[in-house]
Amino acid sequence: MFPNAFQYEAPTSVDEAIRLLTEYGYDSKILAGGQSLLPMMKFRIAAPAVLIDVNGIDDLKGWREENGKLRIGALTRHADAEHATELRDRYPLLSRTARWIADPPIRNRGTICGSLVHADPGSDWGAAMIALRADVEVQGLEGSRLIPIDEFFVDTFATSLEENELAVAVHVPTPNGPVAARYMKLERKAGDFAIAALAVHVVMGKDGRVSEAGIGIGACGPIPLRAAKAEAALVGQPLTEETISTVSKLVPEDADPADDLRGSADYKRDLLRVFAKRALLEIAEELQERVGAE
Amino acid sequence: MNIRVTVNGRPYEADVEPRTLLAYFLREQLKLTGTHIGCDTTSCGACTVLLDGKLVKSCTVLAVQADGREVLTVEGLEKNGQLHPLQSAFWEEHALQCGYCTPGMLMASYALLQENPAPTEEEIREALSGNICRCTGYVNIVKAVQLAARKMSGETQETLEVAATHGTSTD
Amino acid sequence: MALRQTEMRPMGKPIGRKEDPRLIRGKGRYVDDVMLPNMLYLCIVRSPYAHARIRSIDTSAALAAPGVKLVLTGEDLASMNLAWMPTLAGDQQMVMATGKVLFQYQEVAAVVAETRAQAEDAAQLIEVDYEPLPVVVDPFKALAPDAPVLREDKEEKSNHIFHWEAGDREETETLFRDAPVIVSQKVRFPRVHPSPLEPCGCVADYDPAKSKLTLYVTSQAPHVHRTVLAMVSGLPEHQIQVISPDVGGGFGNKVPVYPGYVIAVAASLKLGTPVKWIETRTENVASSHFARDYHMTAEIAAREDGKVLALRVKTIADHGAFDAAADPSKFPAGLFSIVSGSYDFKAAFVEVDGVYTNKAPGGVAYRCSFRVTEASYLIERVMDVLAQRLGMDPAELRLRNFIRKDQFPYKSPTGWVYDSGDYEKTLKLALDRIGYEELRKEQAEKRARGELMGIGISTFTEVVGAGPAHLFDIVGIKMFDSAQIRFHPTGKVIARLGVRHQGQGHETTFAQIIAEELGLSADDVLIEEGDTDTAPYGLGTYASRSTPTAGGAAALCARRIREKARKIAAHLLEVSEDDVTWDGIAFSVKGLPGRSVSMKDVAFAAYTNIPEGLEPGLEATYYYNPPNLTFPHGAYIAVVDIDKGTGAVKVRRFLAVDDCGNVINPMIVDGQVHGGLTEGFAIAFMQDIPYDADGNCLAPNWMDYLVPTSADTPHWETDRTVTPSPHHPIGAKGVGESPNVGSPAAFVNAVVDALSPFGVEHIDMPIFPWKVWSILREHGISE
Structure with missing residues (x-):
């Protein structure tokens, strides 16, 4: 299967990419990892007249910590996040999420930002970035802006990115205190999109109570969702079994799953509850060990 | 588009349509048919090769993206008549x-x-x-x-x- | 670990495969690797509707597109008398739609262009005006009196294809009337697809100068393909050469002749140049023939002590738009009447009704000997229902009802004569090896703690190796198979067979059979299959028939050679033929073991030193018509743990004890078992091709038709018992399909066993986590 014929552009700077985006508008598509786009083009579901390959733009590569945030460049591949041992202590959710995405060769190509911009509700990064309260840094002709993740996803396969804007990075806040995270996912087979997924990120305060909590829901709605009620119930509490039980029951309340081949909406809601409980129990244990060791 | 690719240590120069997938470039232009194609959805991995040392599914990479890079296919595993x-x-x-x-x-x-x-x-x-x-x-x-x-x-x-x-x- | 091919007396040894050196180097030659000068590419336009009248097709834009050489529609094929073709089940199938389409993804038009991309581009430009018609998806509704009649070409104005029955209705009814215990269970075997890794495809190369058609095609049955092509196209059969090159897996998918092949041939005939058609995975899953889709109800009549009396089975078979099963002519439901399985029923009665629906046509035998998979799954499932109803251990129930070793040859209540078996021995070995008693203890402890663990047993009987010829034929051709062996003067052998392997290792195992019979090593024997110009006629490789049929032919052909060789040996040894003995390696003079000649010496003499009156050369052909089928069997045990929170099932252990008679190459047999178990596992837990009410296929590619990866697949354990077939020349039975036939029931039985404390007696496949979760929820179980 072959994509439609297209004009291929390979800009080497962000400005050049934005100029091309401005020139071609919706007739163009950005090619980053291409692991969703190219299959869609092979099926001719997507048929851009111009393909703008950003893989040669060095400014989009790598990550750095600055101003209390980790800035992850747009060309960071899933596998980079999976194997970055230096990020595991402070940003454990990154590797825990990355290892669940598709399969090793796809993780070598696919990018975090590309996945976010593709805005598949079943994407793993959507739920994770909700949990991490990330911002997406986008750049257009007028300069750059940060879009909070809660405002980023508009609908299935639709984001608040303007026609001529390029996502250049995602910013993840650096946690203030001991942190633990889990990414919970059930698949029909290895590498499949989730039946339901839950990203849980918890920072413990000095008082032994949760100081920050992020819970992102995947594959249970038109866009990745935030378990806001559960988060609110978690912050300020110690991670006791009682808290965990209460919080996990609140998670499904913010989900909006549909019945499909992967299971009923009721099933997916209950999976989220089970995931939340298991994730928080593991996190509680991990943080207790960590705090105990310190 | 004109591309230069090193495949299994051997440099090639070729003219490709931008839409040519790396798998088809290897198979049909270079006649390296050891790389197979088994699905449309990047699911099967029959086309897996190494691109600059990284494992990729060559049905989901454009041949033009291999320009200036090195590809290793199954045909490149055997060295001097010795199986890998x-x-x-x-x-x-x-x-x-x-x-x-x-x-x-x-x-x-x-x-x-x-x-x-x-x-x-x-x-x-x-x-x-x-x-x-x-x-x-x-x-x-x-x-x-x-x-x-x-x-x-x-x-x-x-x-x-x-x-x-x-x-x-x-x- | 493999042994060298130079081993003498290779039978039964794990000889390393002869096909591997080219395949591990990426030097196999699969059909898409066939690249001929001036070759064009074919792309097929398919229907988006499941049932619609075609008002018009506009091909003008496509014809004007760059690189396009030809556009074909059903009407064009009709003018060539190629619009319809016979299926192997005796129905007919549209090559490209004329009048109306009957399933989504049906072939509607085709484009031939200079490159694949151009063909795809032009295909997008073909405009078809459809008038949607009412869609029939449910096979039960298809039988309703007011259902729209789908097949306008058939005389009978009904969606009913056939009614078929086996066994003794009256005796069965009588036993049911008086039975103290009757259990009944509805069981569906889902619609699945063989999905070999290499999709189907062909290169049709018609050479007008020679009036010869060469068809390179991914075929499990190249000779049958040639005959069908001759019948369809009107080309003389000797002017058609079918070459099935290396085949990237088949599993029954590559037995039928598909519309794409006929279209490619038609295009090549029109253009006089080679035309390649390679199916996409979506075309493969959504349009090439599916398997199973049986809606079955089984009832068992039994005594209270668990002794079974009679079996009654009713089945609705959904064949989709065309009956494209690859079943033998007289068996529209294949060998489904083997459904009494390994148990000594007094009587059985089986009915099957075939139905048309607006779905892709089928159903082929997917790693299955013509519906034995459905049959085996049904009986093994329902035996567990009976055990549960009686409160008996499923192993105990089976041991009580097995056909005993001394009952063979055993005539089944539906008429099969089982050749041999020792079911008790096989099951006892399996129970012992897996530690059944301990597992049951562990299960009891876990149950007390509220944990869900299940143990599932399947003790299946297979029926493989069709012929014999008086019973079985495909499109009239009797189901024998063949071998031809030719010695070269230096003692090396080329052998050709009528079957066509797709990974089963024939180049090795048939070399082993022939080498064993002729005192050679497998290294001395080259096996060739798949070229109809050189190989003797045969029916092909499917239904685990290669070893029972062509394997028999190979052994008997070698013995025919040995008979002539004995005469030459006598001449060389200067004794009479009666004084010559064969010890497996050489001929020698009776009582004088020092005086001997090897087969190599004999072969040389056959060309250089012929005795008076004897024809020169050393070669033979053997067409083997087996006297009966063979009946492999096995005992499989699955151990599963269920996650109460998610409903996910984890297969903790799986042991397969197979009995496939004498083993030619144990390494290859184990490999076959591993592969078949993996396919059975996928069927049990992840595979189905559902359709929505409009007839849209909901699993048309590998994103939704799920094939398991290494990370999903359990680690398989295998073992063996050996009960040779008494009638097969080397006592072998065939094994490729046993693991796919026997394993689904073991998986499902294990899951049901885990849930049996809640009164669960059955769950239909595929057992997705949500199904288990729903059952747990109904019973108030959650994490």
């Missing part, structure tokens, strides 16, 4: 039946052993999870990767080179 230890291990452990997944499996196994010279069964199964085999049930593929790992670390003697050139197997 993975190739001989796949043979010895009966890790292939119809052979259609084998090139992709070998490349995925190659990439794994580059990073992890002594993988556990679970690590092997995870590393090969982008490659579908419909014949073997994976048991013997896992065994072959483990045998190759032992061969490459020198634990097991290389016994197949002579046999391989004569088209016979070994014990």
Whole structure:
């Protein structure tokens, strides 16, 4: 299967990419990892007249910590996040999420930002970035802006990115205190999109109570969702079994799953509850060990 | 578009349509038909090759994206008439039946052993999870990767080179 | 670990495969690797509707597109008398739609262009005006009196295809009337697809100068393909050469002749150049023939002590738009009447009704000997229902009802004569090896703690190796198979067979059979299959028939050679033929073991030193018509743990003890078992091709038709018992399909066993986590 014929552009700077985006508008598509786009083009579901390959733009590569945030460049591949041992202590959710995405060769190509911009509700990064309260840094002709993740996803396969804007990075806040995270996912087979997924990120305060909590829901709605009620119930509490039980029951309340081949909406809601409980129990244990060791 | 690609150590220069997928470029323009195609959805891994040392599914990479880069395919595993230890291990452990997944499996196994010279069964199964085999049930593929790992670390003697050139197997 | 091919007396040894050196180097030659000068590419336009009248097709834009050489529609094929073709089940199938389409993804038009991309581009430009018609998806509704009649070409204005029955209705009814215990269970075997890793495809190369058609095609049955092509196209059969090159897996998918092949041939005939058609995975899953889709109800009549009396089965078979099963002519439901399985029923009665629906046509035998998979799954499932109803251990129930070793040859209540078996021995070995008693203890402890663990047993009987010829034929051709052996003067052998392997290792195992019979090593024997110009006629490789049929032919052909060789040996040894003995390696003079000649000496003499009156050369052909089928069997045990929170099932252990008679190459047999178990596992837990009410296929590719990866697949354990077939020349039975036939029931039985404390007696496949979760929820179980 072959994509439609297209004009291929390979800009080497962000400005050049934005100029091309401005020139071609919706007739163009950005090619980053291409692991969703190219299959869609092979099926001719997507048929851009111009393909703008950003893989040669060095400014989009790598990550750095600055101003209390980790800035992850747009060309960071899933596998980079999976194997970055230096990020595991402070940003454990990154590797825990990355290892669940598709399969090793796809993780070598696919990018975090590309996945976010593709805005598949079943994407793993959507739920994770909700949990991490990330911002997406986008750049257009007028300069750059940060879009909070809660405002980023508009609908299935639709984001608040303007026609001529390029996502250049995602910013993840650096946690203030001991942190633990889990990414919970059930698949029909290895590498499949989730039946339901839950990203849980918890920072413990000095008082032994949760100081920050992020819970992102995947594959249970038109866009990745935030378990806001559960988060609110978690912050300020110690991670006791009682808290965990209460919080996990609140998670499904913010989900909006549909019945499909992967299971009923009721099933997916209950999976989220089970995931939340298991994730928080593991996190509680991990943080207790960590705090105990310190 | 004109591209220059080094495949299995040999430089090539070619004119490709931008929409040409790397898999088809290898197969139809370079006639390296060891790289196979088995699905439309980046699911099967029959087309798996190494691009600048990284495992990729060549049906989901454009040939123009390989411009200036190095590709390793199954045809590049054998060196100076000597089978790669993975190739001989796949043979010895009966890790292939119809052979259609084998090139992709070998490349995925190659990439794994580059990073992890002594993988556990679970690590092997995870590393090969982008490659579908419909014949073997994976048991013997896992065994072959483990045998190759032992061969490459020198634990097991290389016994197949002579046999391989004569088209016979070994014990 | 493999042994060298130079081993003498190779039978039963794990000889390394002869096909591997090219395949591990990426030097196999699969059909898409066939690249001929001036070759063009074919792309097929398919229907988006499941049932619609075609008002018009506009091909003008496509014809004007760059690189396009030809556009074909059903009407064009009709003018060539190629619009319809026979299926192997005796129905007919549209090559490209004329009048109306009957399933989504049906072939509607085709484009031939200089490159694949151009063909795909032009295909997008073909405009078809459809008038949607009412869609029939449910096979039960298809039988309703007011259902729209789908097949306008058939005389009978009904969606009912056939009614078929076996066994003794009256005796069965009588036993049911008086039975103290009757259990009944509805069981569906889902619609699945063989999905070999290499999709189907062909290169049709018609050479007008020679009036010869060469068809390179991914075929499990190249000779049958040639005959069907001759019948369809009107080309003389000797002017058609079918070459099945290396085949990237088949599993029954590559037995039928598909519309794409006929279209490619038609295009090549029109253009006089080679035309390649390679199916996409979507075309493969959504349009090439599916398997199973049986809606079955089984009832068992039994005594209270568990002794079974009679079996009654009713089945609705959904064949989709065309009956494209690859079943033998007289068996529209294949060998489904083997459904009494390994148990000594007094009587059985089986009915099957075939139905048309607006779905892709089928159903082929997917790693299955013509519906034995459905049959085996049904009986093994329902035996567990009976055990549960009686409160008996499923192993105990089976041991009580097995056909005993001394009952063979055993005539089944539906008429099969089982050749041999020792079911008790096989099951006892399996129970012992898996530690059944301990597992049951562990299960009891876990149950007390509220944990869900299940143990599932399947003790299946297979029926493989069709012929014999008086019973079985495909499109009239009797189901024998063949071998031809030729010695070269230096003692090396080329052998050709009528079957076509797709990974089963024939180049090795048939070399082993022939080498064993002729005192050679496998290294001395080259096996060739798949070229109809050189190989003797045969019916092909499917239904585990290669070893029972062609394997028999190979052995008997070698013995025919040995008979002539004995005469030459006598001449060389200067004794009479009666004084010559064969010890498996050489001929020698009776009582004088020192005086001997090898087969190599004899072969040389056959060309250089012929005795008076004897024809020169050393070669033979054998067409083997087996006297009966063979009946492999096995005992499989699955151990599963269920996650109460998610409903996910984890297969902790799986042991397969197979009995496939004498083993030619144990390494290859184990490999076959591993592969078949993996396919059975996928069927049990992840595979189905559902359709929505409009007839849209909901699993048309590998994103939704799920094939397991190494990370999903359990680690398989295998073992063996050996009960040779008494009638097969080397006592072998065939094994490729046993693991796919026997394993689904073991998986499902294990899951049901885990849930049996809640009164669960059955769950239909595929057992997705949500199904288990729903059952747990109904019973108030959650994490």
